[in-house]
Amino acid sequence: MQPIKYRFTRLAPWLLAVQCALAGVASAASPATHAGTPLPLVADKRIDAGDLNIGYAELGPSRGEVVILLHGWPYDINSYAEVAPQLAARGYRVIVPHLRGYGSTRFRSADTPRNGEPAALASDVIALMDALKIQRATIAGFDWGARSAGIVAALWPERVEALVSVSGYLISSQEAGKTPLPPQAELQWWYQYYFATDRGRAGYAQYTHDFAKQIWQLASPQWKFDDATFDRSAAALDNPDHVAIVVHNYRWRLGLAEGEPKYAALEQRLAQAPAITVPTITIEGDANGAPHPLPAAYAAKFTGKYEHRTFTGGVGHNPPQEAPREFAQAVIDATRL
Known part of the structure; x- marks a missing residue:
C-alpha cells in the first residue's frame, strides 16, 4: 500500500504551517498504544440524556475545547481509538459516545420506540451536549x-464550532429515497x-458479527484489519436494541417504517436539504467501497469556510481508523477555521 497523502481543495495558506507544527501529534499520543496496537476506548462514563442512558468515553482536560466523535454502522467508538488520544494530547476534551443501539448505551424506558430515523440520532447528540452542559463543540463523524x-x-x-464529515453532505429524506437510482x-x-424483509431482519439478528465483517470488507477493500481489531468493535453490536435500530433506520429510509411524531418537524426541515453554514472540512477515502456521493456533488451545500480532503493510499469508508493521524489533523484544522 502506498503512503497516505492529502489532496486538498481550497486550502488556506497558513494550513501548511499548522501541519508542520503538529507533525508530532502521533508521537504525543504514543501512550495510547501497546506493542503497536491501539488500546481500546472504554465507555466508562454514563449519563441520562433524552431517551437514552448514553455510554461514552472521555479523554483530555475537562476545560478543553470540546470535540465530539461519532461512529457509524457497523462500527463503534473504537474507530477513534487512535484519534481520540491524539486530540486529547493536544488539549481537547474529547467525547466519544456509543450511538443508540450500540455498546453500553441503553434506552431509559422499555416503552420508547427503537427508532433509527436520522432526526432521532441527531437529537441524541444535542441531548448529550445538554446533559453534559456543553454549549458548543466541534463534531466529527463518518457513516451514520x-x-x-x-x-x-x-x-x-x-451549537457547532466546526464540522468534520466523511463523505460530505449526507442529509436526506424519505421523499428523496423514493427516487430510483441506476x-x-x-x-x-x-x-x-x-433489511426491508423479515428474512433480512432474522438473518441480521442471527449473523450480526458475520454481517458486520462483510460490510467492513466491502466498505474498505484495502484495509487489512485483523480479527482482534474487528472483534473489539463487534462486541458493541451485541446491544439488545441494535438489530431493531439498524432495521428501522434502513426501512425508514425506504418509507417502509414510520418515525416518531416528535421528530416530524425536524424531518420536514431536513427534507429541504438545508445548507450547512458552520466551518467544515469534508473527507473522502480514495478506496471507499460504500455508497457515497462525489465531493463535487455536495460542495455547494457548505456555505461557510470549507475545505475538502481526499485521503489517498487505499483509505476506505472508515478514515478515522484507517488514517487516524490524518483524521486527527483534519479535526484540529477544522477547529482553527
Whole structure:
C-alpha cells in the first residue's frame, strides 16, 4: 500500500504551517498504544440524556475545547481509538459516545420506540451536549455519525464550532429515497433491501458479527484489519436494541417504517436539504467501497469556510481508523477555521 497523502481543495495558506507544527501529534499520543496496537476506548462514563442512558468515553482536560466523535454502522467508538488520544494530547476534551443501539448505551424506558430515523440520532447528540452542559463543540463523524453531525450542524448551528464529515453532505429524506437510482448504484445498497424483509431482519439478528465483517470488507477493500481489531468493535453490536435500530433506520429510509411524531418537524426541515453554514472540512477515502456521493456533488451545500480532503493510499469508508493521524489533523484544522 502506498503512503497516505492529502489532496486538498481550497486550502488556506497558513494550513501548511499548522501541519508542520503538529507533525508530532502521533508521537504525543504514543501512550495510547501497546506493542503497536491501539488500546481500546472504554465507555466508562454514563449519563441520562433524552431517551437514552448514553455510554461514552472521555479523554483530555475537562476545560478543553470540546470535540465530539461519532461512529457509524457497523462500527463503534473504537474507530477513534487512535484519534481520540491524539486530540486529547493536544488539549481537547474529547467525547466519544456509543450511538443508540450500540455498546453500553441503553434506552431509559422499555416503552420508547427503537427508532433509527436520522432526526432521532441527531437529537441524541444535542441531548448529550445538554446533559453534559456543553454549549458548543466541534463534531466529527463518518457513516451514520457523519449524517448525525451534519444534521446537528444544519439544524442547530449555534451549537457547532466546526464540522468534520466523511463523505460530505449526507442529509436526506424519505421523499428523496423514493427516487430510483441506476442499477449499479442500487446494487451498492443491497443490505438496505435485505433489511426491508423479515428474512433480512432474522438473518441480521442471527449473523450480526458475520454481517458486520462483510460490510467492513466491502466498505474498505484495502484495509487489512485483523480479527482482534474487528472483534473489539463487534462486541458493541451485541446491544439488545441494535438489530431493531439498524432495521428501522434502513426501512425508514425506504418509507417502509414510520418515525416518531416528535421528530416530524425536524424531518420536514431536513427534507429541504438545508445548507450547512458552520466551518467544515469534508473527507473522502480514495478506496471507499460504500455508497457515497462525489465531493463535487455536495460542495455547494457548505456555505461557510470549507475545505475538502481526499485521503489517498487505499483509505476506505472508515478514515478515522484507517488514517487516524490524518483524521486527527483534519479535526484540529477544522477547529482553527
